[in-house]
Amino acid sequence: MSSPESSPYKATEAAEHTETRKTEWPLWEIFIRGQHGLSHRHVGSLHAADAEMAIKNARDVYTRRNEGVSIWAVEASAIAASSPEEKGALYEPANDKVYRHPTFFDIPDEVGAM
Amino acid sequence: MYAQMIKSTGQGVKSLDEMEPQERAFQERIDAGGKIEPKDWMPDGYRKNLIRQIGQHAHSEIVGQLPEGNWITRAPTLERKAILLAKVQDEAGHGLYLYCAAETLGVTRDDLTRDLLSGKMKYSSIFNYPTLTWADMGAVGWLVDGAAIMNQVPLQRTSYGPYARAMVRICKEESFHQRQGFDIMMKMAKGTDAQRKMAQDALNRFWGPALMMFGPSDAESVHSAQSMAWKIKMNSNDELRQKFVDQTAPQAEYLGLTIPDETCKLNEETGHYDFAQPDWDEFFDVLKGNGPCNTERLEARNKAWDDGRWVREGLLAHAAKKRSAKMAAE
Numbered sequence: 001m002s003s004p005e006s007s008p009y010k011a012t013e014a015a016e017h018t019e020t021r022k023t024e025w026p027l028w029e030i031f032i033r034g035q036h037g038l039s040h041r042h043v044g045s046l047h048a049a050d051a052e053m054a055i056k057n058a059r060d061v062y063t064r065r066n067e068g069v070s071i072w073a074v075e076a077s078a079i080a081a082s083s084p085e086e087k088g089a090l091y092e093p094a095n096d097k098v099y100r101h102p103t104f105f106d107i108p109d110e111v112g113a114m
Numbered sequence: 115m116y117a118q119m120i121k122s123t124g125q126g127v128k129s130l131d132e133m134e135p136q137e138r139a140f141q142e143r144i145d146a147g148g149k150i151e152p153k154d155w156m157p158d159g160y161r162k163n164l165i166r167q168i169g170q171h172a173h174s175e176i177v178g179q180l181p182e183g184n185w186i187t188r189a190p191t192l193e194r195k196a197i198l199l200a201k202v203q204d205e206a207g208h209g210l211y212l213y214c215a216a217e218t219l220g221v222t223r224d225d226l227t228r229d230l231l232s233g234k235m236k237y238s239s240i241f242n243y244p245t246l247t248w249a250d251m252g253a254v255g256w257l258v259d260g261a262a263i264m265n266q267v268p269l270q271r272t273s274y275g276p277y278a279r280a281m282v283r284i285c286k287e288e289s290f291h292q293r294q295g296f297d298i299m300m301k302m303a304k305g306t307d308a309q310r311k312m313a314q315d316a317l318n319r320f321w322g323p324a325l326m327m328f329g330p331s332d333a334e335s336v337h338s339a340q341s342m343a344w345k346i347k348m349n350s351n352d353e354l355r356q357k358f359v360d361q362t363a364p365q366a367e368y369l370g371l372t373i374p375d376e377t378c379k380l381n382e383e384t385g386h387y388d389f390a391q392p393d394w395d396e397f398f399d400v401l402k403g404n405g406p407c408n409t410e411r412l413e414a415r416n417k418a419w420d421d422g423r424w425v426r427e428g429l430l431a432h433a434a435k436k437r438s439a440k441m442a443a444e
Binding site for chain 2: 023024025027044045046047049050053060061064065081083084
């Protein structure tokens with residue numbers, strides 16, 4: 001087992017591999033849309049030589065019990081992601097705008113449901 | 115369990131006061147029930163421990179296909195064959211979910227595979243026992259998957275996000291595995307004399323090894339204490355083993371089968387079943403590589419890896435060729 005690095009990783013949940021071996025298939029992140037009109041949701045990842053195989057493998061690995069009607073496969077290295085260290089600065093602008101939430105406004109009871 | 119005897123730093127659990135601020139924040143997040151995600155800071159020991167534990171769990175799912183795969187071509191009916199195939203396919207899936215989770219910690223799939231094949235990483239001791247008759251398919255589903263569920267249900271709340279999410283998926287599917295096993299046992303236990311004998315024989319052989327799956331008592335273990343502080347282990351081995359016996363003993367009674375342990379009976383005072391410890395010398399011997407099937411299992415995995423090499427490399431070459439043809443066309 002290679003000793004894992006403790007540095008934060010570049011992109012997705014999957015760690016960046018320092019030495020990509022020729023024999024290792026690339027990693028794909030899999031997104032599945034369920035039956036009920038929801039959007040695609042990340043379900044996990046898998047290895048595949050190309051996109052076509054990634055979708056076939058995703059069918060076998062992630063939809064054995066009718067979990068989905070649509071599959072997206074995205075090569076993990078193509079995903080950009082925010083990093084946890086930026087959390088403060090990234091989301092801070094939302095924190096001081098409490099008026100964006102409907103509960104900020106008091107509506108008298110006699111007005112009824114709004 | 116599927117992950118047995120996982121060693122941590124061995125230094126004992128630090129108190130919050132002894133920790134540097136970064137580690138203290140990490141521990142406090144876990145104490146508060148928060149999740150650790152792949153890109154978050156984590157102590158090196160936590161990362162290494164998780165790689166060992168998740169890796170061993172994944173290997174167990176993969177190697178666990180072998181004793182059951184053994185019966186696919188000999189299943190008694192077409193329906194049983196289809197069910198067993200689906201079950202074994204699920205085990206492959208479980209292995210893949212877990213490898214994915216381990217990979218988020220900075221280890222590659224090939225690294226993990228190589229360490230399994232070389233014997234450096236272990237898999238659960240239970241899969242080093244042979245499956246001699248069709249009744250063993252019942253016993254494996256009922257007892258082995260039953261024991262696995264005991265451990266996996268609480269792990270859905272483990273502190274590491276990707277591991278917890280993999281466990282949620284696995285638990286959803288695991289109940290099918292246990293029930294199909296019990297269904298086989300019911301059929302055989304209520305069948306002819308020969309079938310009942312076969313079912314009893316399977317229980318006799320798998321009872322001890324199933325109890326061993328939880329690992330030896332870890333009440334005194336510093337490794338377990340650290341893993342529990344990190345919430346990558348949720349219950350002590352003895353606690354889970356007791357729960358398993360309490361659940362399984364009445365089921366055996368329902369089947370009209372006898373647990374091969376004369377001391378196994380309900381203790382009115384404690385409300386729990388008393389039972390005898392399995393043969394721990396045998397357990398350590400199996401871990402060392404001396405179980406009935408250790409050599410066969412590793413040989414099978416090595417052969418699959420070696421025989422599949424040209425496929426892995428061929429498909430990669432084909433993908434590269436297609437990519438460059440597409441680029442040339444653009």
